[in-house]
Structure formats: C-alpha cells, structure tokens
Amino acid sequence: MSQDSKPSKAAPGAIAEPSNFLRQIIDHDLASGAFNQRTDLANLPIPSIITRFPPEPNGYLHIGHAKSICLNFGLAADYNVLPGGARCNMRLDDTNPVKEDIEYADSILDAVKWLGFSWGDHLYHASDYFDRLYEFAEILIQNGKAYVDSQSADDIHANRGNFGQAGKNSPYRARTPEENLTLFREMRDGKFQDGEHVLRLKIDMAHPNIVMRDPVVYRIRHTAHHRTGSKWCIYPLYDYTHCISDALENVSHSICTLEFENNRPLYDWIVSSLRELGIFKNPVPHQYEFARLNLTYTITSKRKLLQLVEENHVEGWDDPRLPTIVGIRRRGYTPESIRLFCERIGVSKADSWIDMSTLEQALRDDLEARAPRATAVLKPLKLVIENFDGATSEPCSAPRHPQHPEWGNREFNFTRELWIEADDFMKEPIKGFFRLYPPIGDQPGGRVRLRHGFVIECTGFESDASGNIIQVNATHFPDSKSGTAGSNNYKVKGNIHWVSAAEAIPAEVRIYDHLFADPHPDSGDKNFLDAINPNSKKIITAYLEPCMKDAKAEDRFQFERHGYFVADQSDSKPGKPVFNRSVGLKDSWK
Structure with a gap:
C-alpha cells in the first residue's frame, strides 16, 4: 500500500x-x-x-x-x-x-x-x-x-420474507415486458408520485440470500440533483x-x-x-x-457523526476530536502518518479492533524526525531569580532539532523572571522528587538545571491568601551556564524547561483527549452519547518561547516534554497562533 x-x-x-x-x-x-x-x-x-x-x-x-x-x-x-x-x-x-x-x-x-x-x-x-x-x-x-412493482414499500418489505421463510411473489411480477416498459417510461416522465411504483429485478423470491429476492433498483424521487438538476425524477x-x-x-x-x-x-x-x-x-x-x-474510542457511523455535529456535542465536522479526515488533519495528523498507520494495520478478511494507540504512535514516528523543537510552559508558575539583575538578560540558544544541526538554533534570553511548570515545584517533596522545593531545616532547597541555561537553587516560595503557590524564588550560579566550561562542575538530577516572562508569547493551547471514555462507545445496546468524555477538550493559556510567534497554520512542533502540537488551521492568526495538542510523547491514556 x-x-x-x-x-x-x-x-x-x-x-x-x-x-x-x-x-x-x-x-x-x-x-x-x-x-x-x-x-x-x-x-x-x-x-x-x-x-x-x-x-x-x-x-x-x-x-x-x-x-x-x-x-x-x-x-x-x-x-x-x-x-x-x-x-x-x-x-x-x-x-x-x-x-x-x-x-x-x-x-x-x-x-x-x-x-x-x-x-x-x-x-x-x-x-x-x-x-x-x-x-x-x-x-x-x-x-x-x-x-x-406497484406495491407499497411496507408490502414489499413484508413480502420479502425472512431467513427462515421464503418471500412471496408480487402480484405485479407477471406484468408483460410491454406493460413494464410503459410504466417505467411514465415513471421517468414524472406521471407518478414518490412511492407509487418501483423497478425491481426479477430474480428469485425464494432465494436463501434475501438480497436476491427481487431487489428494488429504481425509485421515484421528485428531488433535484446537485449535478443533474431536475432532469430526473427516478x-x-x-x-x-x-x-x-x-x-x-x-x-x-x-x-x-x-x-x-x-x-x-x-x-x-x-x-x-x-x-x-x-x-x-x-x-x-x-x-x-x-x-x-474498527478503532477504539471512536465511532465512524455517518449517522452518529452527524448527530454529534447537529446536536453540538462537537464543534463541527472538523472538530479535532472527531475521526473525520478534516478533524484529524486539524488535530495535527499528517498524511504520512495516516498512510503509515494504514500500512501497519494491514488488510484482512476478519473484523478486529485496532487500538487508538496504534494511530497515535504512527504520528509520533512520523513527526519525531521532522518536527522542530520548541519550549512551552503549559501550567505556568512564576520563578524569580533573586541574584540576577532585572535590567539585564543573558542570551541562550537551543537546537531546532537535535538530529538536524543544519537547521540551526533558536535564540532566547534568560531573565530575572521566568515561567516554569507548576509540576516542577513541591512545597513538601515526596521521595524521588528531584526538582524544586524549598529549604527544609538545615538542608538547602532543590537544585536543578534550567535547560540551555543555568543551574539554580530554590530559596523559598510565596503563596496567596488562599494558600495557592504563586511564586518560587531561587538563586542561580553564574558559572553554570550550559555550554560553558564551568557548567561541568555542577551535577544535578533535575533538568526542567522554562521561558522568559519578559519575552514569552502567551497563546491559547487546546489539550485534546479521546472524545469517548469507553473504548467501544456504540457496541451492544449502549447509547454512545453516554460515553462522551467530559474532559475531551481543555483550553489553557500557555507561555511559549519567542520564536513561536511566527508559527503559521498547520506548522507542527514538538513541545519538549509535552508532545506534538500544531498551529490550528482555522483560528491561528499572524503573530497570534493557537495550538492543538496532536498527541503526547507517549501513550498516557488511563
């Protein structure tokens, strides 16, 4: 294929x-x-x-x-x-x-x-x-x-029989070819109303395959066609x-x-x-x-997809949660990933279920080698570097792709105030947590490397009146900058990403998950609407590194640590991209 x-x-x-x-x-x-x-x-x-x-x-x-x-x-x-x-x-x-x-x-x-x-x-x-x-x-x-045949639709259906009973011949089955031809031409000429007559093949009303019991092949329908207009009424x-x-x-x-x-x-x-x-x-x-x-967590019935759209359970045919081609394209899937997926699942004569993770992995495998890297903070928490001059900045850089040095670097600045992920700080760290936490007794606070920047040590935090942590404080080690000789003197277990608060780009990011929480939402007697996942879409404001301002519709990136994202083809504007999460870096569905 x-x-x-x-x-x-x-x-x-x-x-x-x-x-x-x-x-x-x-x-x-x-x-x-x-x-x-x-x-x-x-x-x-x-x-x-x-x-x-x-x-x-x-x-x-x-x-x-x-x-x-x-x-x-x-x-x-x-x-x-x-x-x-x-x-x-x-x-x-x-x-x-x-x-x-x-x-x-x-x-x-x-x-x-x-x-x-x-x-x-x-x-x-x-x-x-x-x-x-x-x-x-x-x-x-x-x-x-x-x-x-001039029987009503109900009579035709009743007289077809069933798997255990032969059908009955229509009382009109014995019409001569001349009679049939005259009636058929009158059907064509619009002399009858919808449903008055149909044309059936004369095969065998006792055939074991019900499909072969004189199937209807023409019906009257006084409706204009989008290509042939009103030329035909059959x-x-x-x-x-x-x-x-x-x-x-x-x-x-x-x-x-x-x-x-x-x-x-x-x-x-x-x-x-x-x-x-x-x-x-x-x-x-x-x-x-x-x-x-048959794909898990998905329905492909046109009738049910139409119901989802018309009843506003989703936001149109191109909703990124739908399995429509326009939907998965907007989600960020590539043509190459879809072809790879189809090749991997193969072709067989027996029905089987394909897990959604197979489709997701095809996208990861396609994008891993060709999606530029970028930094995005999705759950922002303010980090203040207390011993860094707020009036200055330190230039930093990172490769656009680790396997493509010819793509060059992306440039950004280290400043006094940064955004980090809220998950990278714990007020009371659990065992094995190697990121930021405040000093505990005589023990210093957590020490981590800010990727492509400096090693820092947490000195404390600030909370609001409700006890929510709103700021983490730290000091940096000026001789620890990545890529410099002194940086090798610092050995830390934690390595976290960040963006400068002064130059980061705020952007709407849509976190999508499976539309259905049930892997087989319409199997058996289930009402598929009952299986809709209430958390299938979450909208957040994230902070992105400054180069992302120029992202164009359908540009795809790996947001390091988070997964693959695409600039939404409908809602992204010049200088103001909107991103959809296409897939995480690994299968995290629970």
Missing part, C-alpha cells in the same frame, strides 16, 4: 512486503493474464489493474475511509510500475439527491488529495451514467429480467449503480468492506446479465471484501 513500494525481482508481478490477500489475488490475475491486453470501447489499451474509490457524497470522510483510500490508490501506485500498468479511479457515488451535497463532494476530493493521492483524468460521478443506467434498465425489462439505487459503474469504467478489482459481502451475488448477477445481453464483454469486474477499520 505504500506509495514508495517497489516491485520485487523474485517473480513477475510480485510486489514488496507488506503483503495481503488482495495482493495475492491481483498477482494471480496478472500471472494468469486475466486482465491483460484490455481495450476500451474505442479499442484503446487500458491498464491491466484498475481499482476505484467510490464514496457517496453524503458526509465527511473519516479514518475508516482513509484505510480504503490508501488501499485502493496504494495498490494502483504499486502495480503501476509493472507491465500493463494500473490506476485508481475516483468516483463519487451520487445517486441519492436527498442526502447528498456539493459541500460533501468537495470535501471528499480535498481529503483524497491531502492524503497524497491523485486520480489524474479519472474523476467520475455515478450521475454521469444516469442515461446509460436507464438504458440498461429498459434492456433488462425488455428481456424479462425486471418489472415495475433514481437508481446503489446496488444497481455500483456494479454497472465499475463495468463502465473497466474496473478489474472492486474492493469494498465486509458489509457488502452479502451483496456480491447481486453484483455478479447484474454484470453477468448485462454481459449475456451484449452490453459488457469479458472480463467483467469482480468484487472483493476486506475488514473495515
């Missing part, structure tokens, strides 16, 4: 690890020549391998779609280096005008591009095929393979449209998730019937199913 995978020299058609059962299928088809030397209707050669990513534009894509995107586009990229070539079509399955919107369509294309994939000239819409789909429906009617259903679209686009391997496994016989029936009627020629597409992504 990696875009950078290279074909193996072991055998023709072999592709480098990681492997999966879909690669084995494709390798077998290439070896057998199943899709070799194919041509289109104009007799022009087409790739041996064609996959597709066909989402419905009725919502924003989520991390589960990312797995499918990386799989389909990744396979095409890997196999494109072999003789015959490969490509992945981008198709918007826009057959339901009631739920679909141009906003969703645009967001889907943006998400695929952001993940690093391109479809070139091969962007399609199911609505492109409305004329052909209608034409094929008439051919099926004329050949006795489809009929217009629209094809997914199961009919999808397989025909694959065949029209010469898709070789139609890859979908396991919930469509039951529908595969219908997929095969439709394309085989149209092949027998001379519409398509061999080889026709074949459907393959893989396990969808």
Whole structure:
C-alpha cells in the first residue's frame, strides 16, 4: 500500500512486503493474464489493474475511509510500475439527491488529495451514467429480467420474507415486458408520485440470500440533483449503480468492506446479465471484501457523526476530536502518518479492533524526525531569580532539532523572571522528587538545571491568601551556564524547561483527549452519547518561547516534554497562533 513500494525481482508481478490477500489475488490475475491486453470501447489499451474509490457524497470522510483510500490508490501506485500498468479511479457515488451535497463532494476530493493521492483524468460521478443506467434498465425489462412493482414499500418489505421463510411473489411480477416498459417510461416522465411504483429485478423470491429476492433498483424521487438538476425524477439505487459503474469504467478489482459481502451475488448477477445481453464483454469486474477499520474510542457511523455535529456535542465536522479526515488533519495528523498507520494495520478478511494507540504512535514516528523543537510552559508558575539583575538578560540558544544541526538554533534570553511548570515545584517533596522545593531545616532547597541555561537553587516560595503557590524564588550560579566550561562542575538530577516572562508569547493551547471514555462507545445496546468524555477538550493559556510567534497554520512542533502540537488551521492568526495538542510523547491514556 505504500506509495514508495517497489516491485520485487523474485517473480513477475510480485510486489514488496507488506503483503495481503488482495495482493495475492491481483498477482494471480496478472500471472494468469486475466486482465491483460484490455481495450476500451474505442479499442484503446487500458491498464491491466484498475481499482476505484467510490464514496457517496453524503458526509465527511473519516479514518475508516482513509484505510480504503490508501488501499485502493496504494495498490494502483504499486502495480503501476509493472507491465500493463494500473490506476485508481475516483468516483463519487451520487445517486441519492436527498442526502447528498456539493459541500460533501468537495470535501471528499480535498481529503483524497491531502492524503497524497491523485486520480489524474479519472474523476467520475455515478450521475454521469444516469442515461446509460436507464438504458440498461429498459434492456433488462425488455428481456424479462425486471418489472415495475406497484406495491407499497411496507408490502414489499413484508413480502420479502425472512431467513427462515421464503418471500412471496408480487402480484405485479407477471406484468408483460410491454406493460413494464410503459410504466417505467411514465415513471421517468414524472406521471407518478414518490412511492407509487418501483423497478425491481426479477430474480428469485425464494432465494436463501434475501438480497436476491427481487431487489428494488429504481425509485421515484421528485428531488433535484446537485449535478443533474431536475432532469430526473427516478433514481437508481446503489446496488444497481455500483456494479454497472465499475463495468463502465473497466474496473478489474472492486474492493469494498465486509458489509457488502452479502451483496456480491447481486453484483455478479447484474454484470453477468448485462454481459449475456451484449452490453459488457469479458472480463467483467469482480468484487472483493476486506475488514473495515474498527478503532477504539471512536465511532465512524455517518449517522452518529452527524448527530454529534447537529446536536453540538462537537464543534463541527472538523472538530479535532472527531475521526473525520478534516478533524484529524486539524488535530495535527499528517498524511504520512495516516498512510503509515494504514500500512501497519494491514488488510484482512476478519473484523478486529485496532487500538487508538496504534494511530497515535504512527504520528509520533512520523513527526519525531521532522518536527522542530520548541519550549512551552503549559501550567505556568512564576520563578524569580533573586541574584540576577532585572535590567539585564543573558542570551541562550537551543537546537531546532537535535538530529538536524543544519537547521540551526533558536535564540532566547534568560531573565530575572521566568515561567516554569507548576509540576516542577513541591512545597513538601515526596521521595524521588528531584526538582524544586524549598529549604527544609538545615538542608538547602532543590537544585536543578534550567535547560540551555543555568543551574539554580530554590530559596523559598510565596503563596496567596488562599494558600495557592504563586511564586518560587531561587538563586542561580553564574558559572553554570550550559555550554560553558564551568557548567561541568555542577551535577544535578533535575533538568526542567522554562521561558522568559519578559519575552514569552502567551497563546491559547487546546489539550485534546479521546472524545469517548469507553473504548467501544456504540457496541451492544449502549447509547454512545453516554460515553462522551467530559474532559475531551481543555483550553489553557500557555507561555511559549519567542520564536513561536511566527508559527503559521498547520506548522507542527514538538513541545519538549509535552508532545506534538500544531498551529490550528482555522483560528491561528499572524503573530497570534493557537495550538492543538496532536498527541503526547507517549501513550498516557488511563
């Protein structure tokens, strides 16, 4: 699935690890020549391998779609280096005008591009095929393979039967092809109301697979379509449209998730019937199913995601706590980390749960080597260096990245008043606490090194009327500055970070955690809303080193000690960044 995978020299058609059962299928088809030397209707050669990513534009894509995107586009990229070539079509399955919107369509294309994939000239819409789909429906009617049913939706449902009982034939099933064709054309011409008639395939009402019991393939819907306007008042259903679209686009391997496994016989029936009627020629597409992504502490149901947005449990589709692509992008995830995650979890035929920590670790592994370092104090406590002149400052520096000396240093000043983390001071230190604490009896206060600065020793603290500690006092050792010869004379166990109070940049920082406190928030009979984590978002004012003032939207940093943060793409302004915590330095979820 990696875009950078290279074909193996072991055998023709072999592709480098990681492997999966879909690669084995494709390798077998290439070896057998199943899709070799194919041509289109104009007799022009087409790739041996064609996959597709066909989402419905009725919502924003989520991390589960990312797995499918990386799989389909990744396979095409890997196999494109072999003789015959490969490509992945981008198709918007826009057959339901009631739920679909141009906003969703645009967001889907943006998400695929952001993940690093391109479809070139091969962007399609199911609505492109409305004329052909209608034409094929008439051919099926004329050949006795489809009929217009005038039962109500409730009667159709009741007469389908169940797993233990065969369905009943519709009283309209025996209509002649001529009657059906007349009715279907009148449906097209707008002579009936929604729900008066539907078009069904004539298969077998006693079939053990309920999907095959004369499925509905067209319904009346007097609703304008966002691409075709009011041209149509009948629209094809997914199961009919999808397989025909694959065949029209010469898709070789139609890859979908396991919930469509039951529908595969219908997929095969439709394309085989149209092949027998001379519409398509061999080889026709074949459907393959893989396990969808189940991620802990997450829901991916479009209906439930929509509920979270509409009921204001979150702050829009791009809320960084949502698993939507726009949400995880705003959280600070990178395209590279998502592709790495999808590669690591692999592809299987069996459903399983992937722990959220796997996704988080992919981001850490991606950013560790390329995110510049910075200092941020998230729980600020004033530190006053009593023996340092308040009218002066001492220049200090630190590397932008410890493994990239060519990136240079970041510059800042040591001053009399600093901000440190409140957790770095204890009034009554516990055993093993090697940071700052006041003198105890004859024992001096805690001694630490301020990173890239001086060694200091705590001399005391100040509290407010409520007993809250508001200031720590200390003295510094002038010959202990980091990088100078004298600094080696000081051996301390504590090493803490800091920023100058005089030049630090105050900034809004959003600390995000899992949206749900339950790893399986919608399993069983649970109400997923009951599992919402009340502490999933916390807003604080932090103090950042001065260079962070210039951070631009989507700039990513490692705030040393705290984790990886990103300048929010929506709320950051020039000179006033807002930061989101993307992930901590290690898995700290309890």
